[in-house]
Amino acid sequence: MKNSPLLIILCIWIASSNSSAQHHADYERSRWLAAASNFEPQLFTQVKRPVRVVSTTEDESAFQGIGVVFKENTDLFFNTSAKENSGKILDFGEHLTGHVTFSVEQIGLIFDGAIRLKFTFGETPSEVATSFDSYNGTLSRAWLQDETITITEMPSSVTFSRRLAFRYVKMEVVGCSDFADFKVSGLYVSASTSAKARVDSLPASTSKLIKKIDQVALHTLSECMQTVFEDGPKRDRRLWIGDLYLQMLANHHSFKNDSLVKHCLYLIAGLSYDNGTVPPTLYERPVPNAPDSPLLDYALIYNVILREYLLQTGDTRTIEDLWPVAKKQVENTMSYINNDGLVDYERTDKDWWIFFDWHEKLDKQTSLQGCMIWAYQQTYDLAKILGKEGEVEYLPELTQRMSKAALDSLYDNKMGVFFSGADKQVSYASQAWMILSGVASKVIGSNALQNLNQLEGVTKPGSPYLYHFVIEAMIKVGLEEDARKRLENYWGGMINKGADTFWEVYRPEDDFASPYNAHLVNSYCHAWSCTPVYFIRKYPHIFK
Ligand code: RAM
Numbered sequence: 001m002k003n004s005p006l007l008i009i010l011c012i013w014i015a016s017s018n019s020s021a022q023h024h025a026d027y028e029r030s031r032w033l034a035a036a037s038n039f040e041p042q043l044f045t046q047v048k049r050p051v052r053v054v055s056t057t058e059d060e061s062a063f064q065g066i067g068v069v070f071k072e073n074t075d076l077f078f079n080t081s082a083k084e085n086s087g088k089i090l091d092f093g094e095h096l097t098g099h100v101t102f103s104v105e106q107i108g109l110i111f112d113g114a115i116r117l118k119f120t121f122g123e124t125p126s127e128v129a130t131s132f133d134s135y136n137g138t139l140s141r142a143w144l145q146d147e148t149i150t151i152t153e154m155p156s157s158v159t160f161s162r163r164l165a166f167r168y169v170k171m172e173v174v175g176c177s178d179f180a181d182f183k184v185s186g187l188y189v190s191a192s193t194s195a196k197a198r199v200d201s202l203p204a205s206t207s208k209l210i211k212k213i214d215q216v217a218l219h220t221l222s223e224c225m226q227t228v229f230e231d232g233p234k235r236d237r238r239l240w241i242g243d244l245y246l247q248m249l250a251n252h253h254s255f256k257n258d259s260l261v262k263h264c265l266y267l268i269a270g271l272s273y274d275n276g277t278v279p280p281t282l283y284e285r286p287v288p289n290a291p292d293s294p295l296l297d298y299a300l301i302y303n304v305i306l307r308e309y310l311l312q313t314g315d316t317r318t319i320e321d322l323w324p325v326a327k328k329q330v331e332n333t334m335s336y337i338n339n340d341g342l343v344d345y346e347r348t349d350k351d352w353w354i355f356f357d358w359h360e361k362l363d364k365q366t367s368l369q370g371c372m373i374w375a376y377q378q379t380y381d382l383a384k385i386l387g388k389e390g391e392v393e394y395l396p397e398l399t400q401r402m403s404k405a406a407l408d409s410l411y412d413n414k415m416g417v418f419f420s421g422a423d424k425q426v427s428y429a430s431q432a433w434m435i436l437s438g439v440a441s442k443v444i445g446s447n448a449l450q451n452l453n454q455l456e457g458v459t460k461p462g463s464p465y466l467y468h469f470v471i472e473a474m475i476k477v478g479l480e481e482d483a484r485k486r487l488e489n490y491w492g493g494m495i496n497k498g499a500d501t502f503w504e505v506y507r508p509e510d511d512f513a514s515p516y517n518a519h520l521v522n523s524y525c526h527a528w529s530c531t532p533v534y535f536i537r538k539y540p541h542i543f544k
Contacts, residue, residue, distance in 0.1 A: 025274065028324070033270030033288060035321070039263035041194040041227055045098065049188045050090035050169070053077050056129040063497035064126040064511045064519065068168075081107060082117075082184045086173040089128050090187060095501040095525050097165045097223050097233040098191040106154040107181040114152045115182060116175030121145035121166035123234055123501070123524035128170040130520060137518025143235040144520055148174065154182060164189070165223065165233035165525060167500065195222035195255040203540065210543050213491045214536045220501040221250050221530035225257065228264050228284060232504060232523030239264055240281045241298035242355065243527035245305050246468055250530045252312045253537035261309055262318055268302060269325045276328030278302045280353070296352040297368065299329045300375035307382040320386055327391060330379055333372065334398070341405030343369050345421075356429055358505055358515040359462030363421035363430075366410050370433025373402050377438070406439045416444075416451045427459035428452065428470050435473035446477035462513070463505050464490070464529040471535060480542045483535075487543065491532050502529030 052070055059067035068091065077085055082104070104115070122128035122145070132144045147160050171184055199218060202211055224230045228239040229247040248261045271290040272278045279290035280298035303326040310319040336348045345365040348354065356367045380395040410418050410430070418430045418440070431452065435445035452458050461467050467490055474483035493508050504526035507513040514522050536543040 036266035366420035501525035
């Protein structure tokens with residue numbers, strides 16, 4: 001069959017108009033990536049050495065049943081036979097992130113061949129006390145931090161190419177001739193962070209517990225501040241939008257590294273997908289790239305971050321530049337809202353990853369409804385600040401319709417709580433998001449949260465991430481005392497269990513809870529757990 005000339009011209013026109021749209025998008029994305037590289041943060045490094053040698057003990061009262069006790073000073077370790085020291089654990093006294101170097105020296109006259117050493121790095125005692133051999137988690141075994149190395153010359157000094165995050169280091173000799181001996185004569189880490197500024201101390205009248213929580217949360221945040229705001233320096237070592245939101249809030253009240261936030265915002269924009277949706281996460285190296293897995297709540301939180309960043313810094317230039325990205329997040333999610341104002345959860349769930357919390361049983365319909373309203377409201381507010389509300393003039397009507405639908409269909413008048421999904425699940429997540437979106441008035445919201453205490457089978461938060469939104473919701477409806485207790489019990493609970501940085505997952509009733517089927521691969525210095533810095537410093541009258 002022959003094509004008509006008209007058809008050929010039409011095809012050429014469609015192809016060229018598509019490619020020019022694509023070209024424009026590509027051009028913008030490269031420009032944003034270039035802007036990101038202009039704000040590449042500086043890393044500050046410091047050499048840190050172990051402070052003592054410890055051994056692990058079984059201890060029912062300790063986190064995951066494993067405690068540590070002092071064994072000896074490090075002098076002894078660095079001056080005696082490594083063969084005799086095999087299995088000993090060095091304790092750096094604090095969580096550190098960086099490159100580790102160790103040196104070995106021969107003892108005696110003979111060095112016949114090679115030696116083989118294994119080092120295991122742990123953020124917690126259980127990582128250096130538990131064998132990795134039976135690991136069957138859902139994430140790569142490679143995240144577990146052990147390194148084995150063969151050395152053929154004495155003396156030698158070795159720096160591991162992999163960056164490590166740890167407090168404890170176990171050294172084991174796995175190969176050495178019977179006739180030779182040597183010592184590990186030194187071991188240090190060149191610890192890095194992009195958090196430099198000195199942080200204001202809290203008022204002297206602040207309670208001991210709040211001071212301690214603040215200090216551990218600050219340390220958690222600074223460890224996660226590398227060349228991006230990472231989720232965890234042990235794993236996944238990359239930027240995630242949900243984590244970034246809580247980090248930027250905490251950073252604003254502490255280290256004030258605005259340019260790191262800007263660097264991250266531009267990286268995300270520069271890696272947005274062809275349809276304009278921002279990726280929930282990205283890798284910086286070898287070149288910035290993002291996996292293809294759109295996550296709806298994180299895409300919308302990008303807009304909330306833009307607004308917050310603008311309010312914090314007054315950097316209109318950056319936010320005007322990124323405004324088209326914000327608009328796209330609204331446009332790409334609006335089509336999932338039915339005419340009645342309710343989000344079509346099933347359809348959304350097919351096309352997107354929906355997160356909200358690490359909790360296997362959480363029903364997310366109501367949280368999603370609330371989060372979308374909340375993010376759309378903030379996007380409209382952002383548009384108003386930029387004088388661009390005409391570009392999203394449909395938003396006020398849309399959010400009103402969504403709010404009305406939520407109150408009409410997701411609220412149980414008799415029980416005084418919001419529910420979610422076909423099984424009418426009652427959760428902290430649903431109440432929090434209905435409050436943050438303003439669907440619940442102050443009275444309805446505060447009653448709903450308090451009613452949870454009387455109900456059985458309520459779905460609780462599974463991670464510090466959701467705890468953040470619950471506490472924010474409590475403050476919004478005036479439950480300040482509850483908010484303080486909740487923060488003290490939850491983060492204080494981690495401190496009681498020995499945390500010197502806060503964790504990715506914490507369930508007071510289960511030390512081994514893991515979204516990855518293996519507690520060993522959990523991250524024990526995790527971005528979203530730094531949020532007490534924000535609460536304590538933003539609301540000093542509550543957290544005192
Ligand atoms: C985990 C990450 C991160 C979180 C995502 C959804 O893998 O550690 O903190 O944002 O999941």
